[in-house]
Amino acid sequence: MKIILVDDHPVVRHGLNQTLSLESDMEVIGVANSTGAGIDLIKKEKPDLAIVDLNMPGGGGMELVREIRSCPLDVKIVILTSHASQEEIKEALSLNVEGCVLKEILPEKLVNAIRLVLKGRRYYDPNIMQITLTPNKKDKIDQLTNRELEVLKTLAGGLNNKAIANKLFISESTVKKHISNILDKLELQDRTQAALYSYSKGFGEDEWA
Structure with missing residues (x-):
């Protein structure tokens, strides 16, 4: 699998390169050190995956x-960051970014x-999800029924209503009702926020493993 690194910090680029060089299949x-250079390099080389720093010069x-x-x-994309706002995470999800990890992630966890991403799955670090959610939304999960909790976990896996219905052996209308209840109980605005909340609880990795 061919990988391109886009980060403006030489130490980070070196560390990533060293970690990935130990893997025989990677x-x-x-490597690029700016947004523009990264775009040009990805278009030219057409890698399987790009690891991209969230905060760089040039946009x-x-x-x-x-x-x-x-x-x-x-090209599959994994965002590398030390922090991320809720809006940035929501945009990443809307653009089908496959992964988002913290810069201090352990090498084996990064690999x-x-x-996971190269298998067509999604990985968002639960710690990033914790940062994006306000504290009062973290303690309401005990209000969910067992079935609502199951539905919440499937949202972390990126499933649509039909797929959730098939997975849980319930109707699509029942799925919609459960999602509505989840949003009300957790005081969330939409399905995307529910997915973020689910990731923050560590469900995302389980659902995609």
């Missing part, structure tokens, strides 16, 4: 993601996250 085919990681997603390229 090859770093290029930042999300600008790169928007540009790459507008092109006919089959596992990359492998």
